[in-house]
Amino acid sequence: MTTWIRSLRPFDAPVSRTVNGRTIDLREAERFIRLFHAENPSAGGLQARLRDVARDVARYGTYTHTYEELEFGARVAWRNSNRCIGRLYWRSLKVRDRRDVHTAEGVALECVAHLRAAMGSGKGAARGKIRPTITVLPPDTPVMRAPRILNDQLIRYAGYRTPGGVVGDPANVALTEAAQALGWRGGGGMFDVLPLIIHPGRGRPLLCTLPGDAVLEVPLTHPEYPWFAELGLRWHAVPAISNMCLEIGGLCYPCAPFNGWYMGTEIGARNLGDEARYNLLPVVAERLGLDTSTERSLWRDHAMVELNVAVLHSFEQAGVTMTDHHTESRRFLTHLEREERAGRVCPADWSWIVPPMSGSATPVFHRYYDTRVLTPAFVHHD
Ligand code: ARG
Numbered sequence: 001m002t003t004w005i006r007s008l009r010p011f012d013a014p015v016s017r018t019v020n021g022r023t024i025d026l027r028e029a030e031r032f033i034r035l036f037h038a039e040n041p042s043a044g045g046l047q048a049r050l051r052d053v054a055r056d057v058a059r060y061g062t063y064t065h066t067y068e069e070l071e072f073g074a075r076v077a078w079r080n081s082n083r084c085i086g087r088l089y090w091r092s093l094k095v096r097d098r099r100d101v102h103t104a105e106g107v108a109l110e111c112v113a114h115l116r117a118a119m120g121s122g123k124g125a126a127r128g129k130i131r132p133t134i135t136v137l138p139p140d141t142p143v144m145r146a147p148r149i150l151n152d153q154l155i156r157y158a159g160y161r162t163p164g165g166v167v168g169d170p171a172n173v174a175l176t177e178a179a180q181a182l183g184w185r186g187g188g189g190m191f192d193v194l195p196l197i198i199h200p201g202r203g204r205p206l207l208c209t210l211p212g213d214a215v216l217e218v219p220l221t222h223p224e225y226p227w228f229a230e231l232g233l234r235w236h237a238v239p240a241i242s243n244m245c246l247e248i249g250g251l252c253y254p255c256a257p258f259n260g261w262y263m264g265t266e267i268g269a270r271n272l273g274d275e276a277r278y279n280l281l282p283v284v285a286e287r288l289g290l291d292t293s294t295e296r297s298l299w300r301d302h303a304m305v306e307l308n309v310a311v312l313h314s315f316e317q318a319g320v321t322m323t324d325h326h327t328e329s330r331r332f333l334t335h336l337e338r339e340e341r342a343g344r345v346c347p348a349d350w351s352w353i354v355p356p357m358s359g360s361a362t363p364v365f366h367r368y369y370d371t372r373v374l375t376p377a378f379v380h381h382d
Contacts, residue, residue: 023061024250032249061142073248077376083352088335108208130321134258145201268308325355329362
């Protein structure tokens with residue numbers, strides 16, 4: 001069951017700079033409509049659509065995307081994501097149009113439904129076969145502020161500040177404390193799934209505990225070291241970013257959670273390895289019996305490799321979709337070539353594209369990229 005807790009205090013939500021109380025930029029709208037028609041010639045009726053959009057913007061300060069425009073806009077926002085190495089499959093993004101959902105409870109139910117759909121627990125599909133999915137909730141309009149999700153991902157592990165340091169994920173201490181201030185009581189463990197904090201356009205925020213079947217997790221084991229399981233590590237299967245605005249043609253959708261599948265290094269190198277996250281390299285190095293008294297033993301590097309072997313192995317065993325950084329690097333270059341053949345630039349940020357381990361052993365390391373910023377896009381508003 002999904003549980004709700006209404007908080008007692010009003011919530012100070014960040015305000016979108018785009019369309020909250022303001023009319024949208026007609027030039028942005030026109031540019032997008034032209035792009036849509038240029039890439040979808042069968043849509044037809046460009047001039048009529050431009051006229052309608054201009055009329056709506058003049059009258060209401062906003063306009064409404066057709067489903068086809070929304071689907072295309074969301075896919076192109078992924079295609080334009082400079083930091084994402086996994087863009088080869090941008091055309092396959094499944095777009096759930098939920099622009100008719102306006103309440104915080106409705107948003108919460110859609111987030112749960114999104115997670116279930118994304119991890120393939122639906123009809124026929126095997127649980128664990130992850131499908132890139134986005135759920136689009138209403139945009140901001142001049143007269144109505146849309147709901148928002150405070151969590152930066154739908155699934156996040158709590159981080160508890162204790163006298164001995166943070167227990168859990170230090171990246172989520174602020175979110176954990178926000179949930180606690182709204183009445184949530186966590187178990188104090190290393191991997192406690194946080195509730196969603198959703199604030200509606202107006203009124204009080206809603207706390208929503210995710211039902212267990214919506215959160216698929218993989219316990220981590222190592223193919224050669226039985227002691228690895230004793231560390232009690234795990235990670236969730238679906239990375240679903242929930243605090244970025246989807247910007248399409250001047251419209252801002254502040255609540256549009258989207259997911260792909262994981263690349264092993266995100267978990268094995270960064271989430272579990274970073275000093276400011278779970279900081280597990282010293283723990284693993286010690287269990288491996290490595291000499292940590294000198295950097296020159298490369299104990300950090302050894303430990304990182306074994307952590308990543310464990311992550312890839314465990315997801316594979318659990319039947320959960322995951323990619324490795326060598327395969328994904330090659331796919332990214334395939335994507336780049338395809339885009340160039342289609343007459344487009346593929347903008348990319350080298351510092352995000354190059355994997356966090358063994359960079360130069362992957363082909364994406366050995367070149368530079370076009371760094372321009374295109375829209376539609378996923379953006380962070382402050
Ligand atoms: N790096 C983030 C994490 O470890 C997830 C970012 C999105 N990743 C993805 N594979 N779609 O949770």
